[in-house]
Amino acid sequence: MVNPSVVPLRSGIFSDRLRARLAPVIAVVLLLVALLLGVALGPVGLDMGKIARTLLGIHGGLTGTDRTILLQLRLPRVILAALVGAALAASGSAYQAVFRNPLADPYLLGVAAGAGLGATIAFIGRDPGVTPSVPIFAFFGGIVAVASTLIIAGRRMNDPPTVLLAGIAFGAFATAIQTFLQQRNSAVLRPVYSWILGQLNGAGWPTVIDVAPYILLSLLALHLLSRRMDALLLSDDEARSLGVNPGRLRMMVIVIATLATSTAVAASGLIGFVGIVIPHLVRSLTHQATSRAISTIAVAGAAFLVLADLGGRTVVSPAELPIGVITAFVGAPFFLFVLRTRGRGLV
Amino acid sequence: MIRFEDLNVRLGGHTILHGVDLAVDRGGWTCLIGPNGAGKTTVLRSAIGGIPFTGRIQIDGMKIDRVDPSRIAYVSQRPAIPEGMSVGEYVRLGRFPFGTPRSDQRGAKVVADLLEELNLDGIERQSVTSLSGGEFQRCVIARALTQEALVLLLDEPTSALDLHRQIEVLDVIDRRRNDGLTVLSTMHDITLAGMYADKFVVMDRGRIIIEGPPHEVANSVDLLRTFGGGIDVLKNLDGLPVVFPKRETPNS
Amino acid sequence: MYRKFNKTIAIGAALGIAIASLALTSASAKTARPFPVTIKTSLGVLTIKKAPKAIISLSPTATEMLFAIGAGKQVLAVDDQSNYPANAPKSKLSGYSPNIEAIAGMHPDLVIDAGDKQGAVVISTGLGALGIQSIEQKPATKMSDVYNQIINLGAATGHSKEASKLVISMKKRIAVAIAGVKNKGKALTFFHELDTTPYTATSKTFIGTVYTAFGLKNIADAAAGADKSGYPVLTNEYIIATNPDLVFLGDAQYGETPESFKTRPGFSTLKAVQNSNVVPLPSDYPSRWGPRIVNFYEFIAKVINKIG
Numbered sequence: 001m002v003n004p005s006v007v008p009l010r011s012g013i014f015s016d017r018l019r020a021r022l023a024p025v026i027a028v029v030l031l032l033v034a035l036l037l038g039v040a041l042g043p044v045g046l047d048m049g050k051i052a053r054t055l056l057g058i059h060g061g062l063t064g065t066d067r068t069i070l071l072q073l074r075l076p077r078v079i080l081a082a083l084v085g086a087a088l089a090a091s092g093s094a095y096q097a098v099f100r101n102p103l104a105d106p107y108l109l110g111v112a113a114g115a116g117l118g119a120t121i122a123f124i125g126r127d128p129g130v131t132p133s134v135p136i137f138a139f140f141g142g143i144v145a146v147a148s149t150l151i152i153a154g155r156r157m158n159d160p161p162t163v164l165l166a167g168i169a170f171g172a173f174a175t176a177i178q179t180f181l182q183q184r185n186s187a188v189l190r191p192v193y194s195w196i197l198g199q200l201n202g203a204g205w206p207t208v209i210d211v212a213p214y215i216l217l218s219l220l221a222l223h224l225l226s227r228r229m230d231a232l233l234l235s236d237d238e239a240r241s242l243g244v245n246p247g248r249l250r251m252m253v254i255v256i257a258t259l260a261t262s263t264a265v266a267a268s269g270l271i272g273f274v275g276i277v278i279p280h281l282v283r284s285l286t287h288q289a290t291s292r293a294i295s296t297i298a299v300a301g302a303a304f305l306v307l308a309d310l311g312g313r314t315v316v317s318p319a320e321l322p323i324g325v326i327t328a329f330v331g332a333p334f335f336l337f338v339l340r341t342r343g344r345g346l347v
Numbered sequence: 348m349i350r351f352e353d354l355n356v357r358l359g360g361h362t363i364l365h366g367v368d369l370a371v372d373r374g375g376w377t378c379l380i381g382p383n384g385a386g387k388t389t390v391l392r393s394a395i396g397g398i399p400f401t402g403r404i405q406i407d408g409m410k411i412d413r414v415d416p417s418r419i420a421y422v423s424q425r426p427a428i429p430e431g432m433s434v435g436e437y438v439r440l441g442r443f444p445f446g447t448p449r450s451d452q453r454g455a456k457v458v459a460d461l462l463e464e465l466n467l468d469g470i471e472r473q474s475v476t477s478l479s480g481g482e483f484q485r486c487v488i489a490r491a492l493t494q495e496a497l498v499l500l501l502d503e504p505t506s507a508l509d510l511h512r513q514i515e516v517l518d519v520i521d522r523r524r525n526d527g528l529t530v531l532s533t534m535h536d537i538t539l540a541g542m543y544a545d546k547f548v549v550m551d552r553g554r555i556i557i558e559g560p561p562h563e564v565a566n567s568v569d570l571l572r573t574f575g576g577g578i579d580v581l582k583n584l585d586g587l588p589v590v591f592p593k594r595e596t597p598n599s
Numbered sequence: 600m601y602r603k604f605n606k607t608i609a610i611g612a613a614l615g616i617a618i619a620s621l622a623l624t625s626a627s628a629k630t631a632r633p634f635p636v637t638i639k640t641s642l643g644v645l646t647i648k649k650a651p652k653a654i655i656s657l658s659p660t661a662t663e664m665l666f667a668i669g670a671g672k673q674v675l676a677v678d679d680q681s682n683y684p685a686n687a688p689k690s691k692l693s694g695y696s697p698n699i700e701a702i703a704g705m706h707p708d709l710v711i712d713a714g715d716k717q718g719a720v721v722i723s724t725g726l727g728a729l730g731i732q733s734i735e736q737k738p739a740t741k742m743s744d745v746y747n748q749i750i751n752l753g754a755a756t757g758h759s760k761e762a763s764k765l766v767i768s769m770k771k772r773i774a775v776a777i778a779g780v781k782n783k784g785k786a787l788t789f790f791h792e793l794d795t796t797p798y799t800a801t802s803k804t805f806i807g808t809v810y811t812a813f814g815l816k817n818i819a820d821a822a823a824g825a826d827k828s829g830y831p832v833l834t835n836e837y838i839i840a841t842n843p844d845l846v847f848l849g850d851a852q853y854g855e856t857p858e859s860f861k862t863r864p865g866f867s868t869l870k871a872v873q874n875s876n877v878v879p880l881p882s883d884y885p886s887r888w889g890p891r892i893v894n895f896y897e898f899i900a901k902v903i904n905k906i907g
Binding site for chain 3: 044072073183194195203313316318319320
């Protein structure tokens with residue numbers, strides 16, 4: 001009865017139900033620890049006790065530049081990292097469900113290329129007097145990219161492989177335009193390159209306030225849809241017999257995930273690997289293949305990015321490493337590990 | 348229970364179904380038989396909303412567009428194999444229409460019973476992608492049955508099962524007819540179908556050729572003609588028809 | 600006796616003529632005939648047979664140098680980024696991604712470029728195959744590079760005297776500027792911003808050396824290890840913590856102003872902001888190493904004196 005060549009993996013002290021219950025708790029604890037480390041550490045050493053007092057608003061906290069650094073720089077930066085990490089991880093998980101492909105990432109439908117093109121245009125147009133905002137252009141670039149991809153896919157927009165190919169086609173096109181523009185405006189090469197690698201250096205409260213509503217709303221929507229996303233794991237006809245409209249659900253999830261991703265990209269540039277690594281990691285640890293893990297995935301993504309950002313500003317302090325470098329460093333080897341274990345029928 | 352009236356389906360400029368009329372009574376088991384491309388799968392898919400059609404489809408007297416699709420369970424000819432799911436999780440998907448696990452109080456028992464009936468309880472925690480074809484097909488049927496639907500649509504449900512398992516699985520389905528389950532299936536194995544179905548419907552090129560009790564249809568000239576004369580029909584010890592393909596040997 | 604006397608006169612006359620003609624040729628070599636001239640370039644030794652009359656400059660810095668030493672009339676065309684002096688014959692040629700055919704089509708007799716090309720294309724080989732001479736003048740890393748480039752161009756164009764005069768005048772003006780601040784520069788720290796990332800330049804870079812000449816302390820030097828060529832990215836935290844006395848906006852030419860600088864999170868607390876010591880740099884200063892670099896020295900001297 002049992003296929004002898006495959007060892008069932010699910011034994012051990014932690015039963016599946018226990019894992020499913022513990023996972024969100026562990027993720028939240030991890031996030032809190034990450035946030036704490038994030039505000040405590042950095043190129044400038046700050047006393048933990050004084051940090052606590054400043055945050056609690058009681059007497060004896062930080063003063064002067066130290067206070068400015070904590071409240072105006074580190075706190076918003078760390079919160080932004082958490083929001084962006086959550087958005088990317090949850091969107092990645094959503095795309096993986098919609099496209100039934102464990103290697104799907106949030107940038108799949110051309111969002112990365114579109115946002116990059118938008119940012120390049122914004123950097124070029126920076127004449128004295130007219131300063132188009134990079135985040136806004138990046139955001140619209142991402143949205144336009146996905147819309148174009150769906151239009152290119154045309155009537156077959158509900159066929160995942162077709163949409164994927166359309167996304168690749170659009171991405172190539174947008175990248176070509178971007179490269180052309182960069183050739184003609186060599187002065188923007190460095191800022192665009194740095195933006196593409198992702199960073200949260202210039203983040204402040206205004207950015208957080210701009211970004212938070214979109215991301216939080218998207219996360220809530222994805223959480224509410226998560227149960228229905230399970231049905232997308234089956235073929236369309238099978239999903240229909242479960243009472244789900246697969247085409248409509250797919251479109252809704254794509255729209256929400258794109259909104260979250262574009263907002264994240266607008267705030268922080270392109271940060272890779274979070275959307276693939278975190279969903280896999282959480283699913284393999286909690287043994288929850290279904291989309292119900294999406295909230296845990298979001299929290300884990302937040303914790304991961306806060307820690308990665310911390311790395312970015314401490315490893316070569318007082319210089320900054322682009323956060324995309326850190327996530328790739330951690331993500332790539334992990335990715336290889338996932339690819340290797342997939343073939344063995346392990347979850 | 349399920350009634351198709353003047354069902355027409357056109358896809359990509361071709362007419363797949365020409366005015367099909369079909370009815371299955373409550374608790375009945377109708378099997379569609381016929382050559383490839385006859386439109387059998389299309390009939391099933393139109394009931395689940397996967398294909399645009401003209402005509403009428405009714406379930407328990409209600410028009411199909413007002414019926415909750417979860418009252419129809421569907422076993423696809425080519426079911427999707429999800430990554431990263433265990434057998435238990437996969438079968439439990441069938442309880443989806445009943446809400447969250449907390450609100451679906453009967454769900455755990457229904458799933459457990461079915462896993463046992465179909466001999467899947469030993470591999471409950473195994474990953475679905477690591478199963479053999481036969482094991483997975485049993486999972487698909489288990490999932491469909493946990494749905495406790497009114498109508499069960501089966502598209503080639505035994506194609507990957509060995510001789511013993513075929514009977515095992517079909518028996519499980521057959522038992523539920525006593526609780527009112529209505530079954531509409533397509534099967535290539537006419538002999539096997541004849542052991543369970545109470546009505547055969549022969550289709551060819553989008554039309555119904557003949558319908559009736561299995562032993563009548565199996566022995567009919569229309570069936571022979573539909574398969575181009577390439578079949579032989581005998582009777583087994585229980586009087587049920589045995590239909591098998593005929594091979595032209597060089598010496599005959 | 601007669602024969603001996605004739606021999607002496609003959610030898611003496613021959614010697615005299617030889618010496619005289621030698622003196623004459625060397626004199627004319629120095630004044631009336633500067634060509635042919637041999638100059639050393641980064642690609643080797645180049646012999647220019649006669650004064651070039653159709654020079655193409657693909658480097659805005661080289662353009663400035665050419666016009667400053669009086670060779671402007673010999674310039675046929677300059678690249679699309681050469682905006683100084685205003686009367687330089689600007690063309691559509693790109694110094695960043697040069698097209699050899701387009702350059703050759705204008706029939707130059709000398710091409711000067713800055714070697715800072717995308718794709719590291721060495722156009723000298725391509726041009727050489729077409730019989731066109733070229734000089735590569737890479738961006739300077741110290742002032743002596745600047746002077747050498749000016750002298751080289753002077754020799755190549757037949758304006759050595761003007762070139763020497765220019766170099767002497769530049770050295771004098773720079774010395775005056777530095778002396779003029781006395782020791783005030785040594786007490787000040789600064790931050791030079793290349794763009795809003797923020798990329799900065801350490802003391803290793805050319806522009807860094809200009810600041811160092813005044814004794815100014817560059818806060819970017821603590822991050823010198825992060826980038827080999829001297830252009831690291833700083834954390835905003837660090838800038839706030841070190842609280843530099845002066846901020847130079849090298850990206851003013853791209854739209855950055857003291858007002859937009861102030862709006863960055865936490866920057867309103869910087870003393871440079873509060874004392875209005877955020878200084879936008881005029882365009883081209885941060886990216887050229889030509890004769891106008893002297894203006895940059897004088898500019899910095901003025902800024903330092905204003906504070907001190």
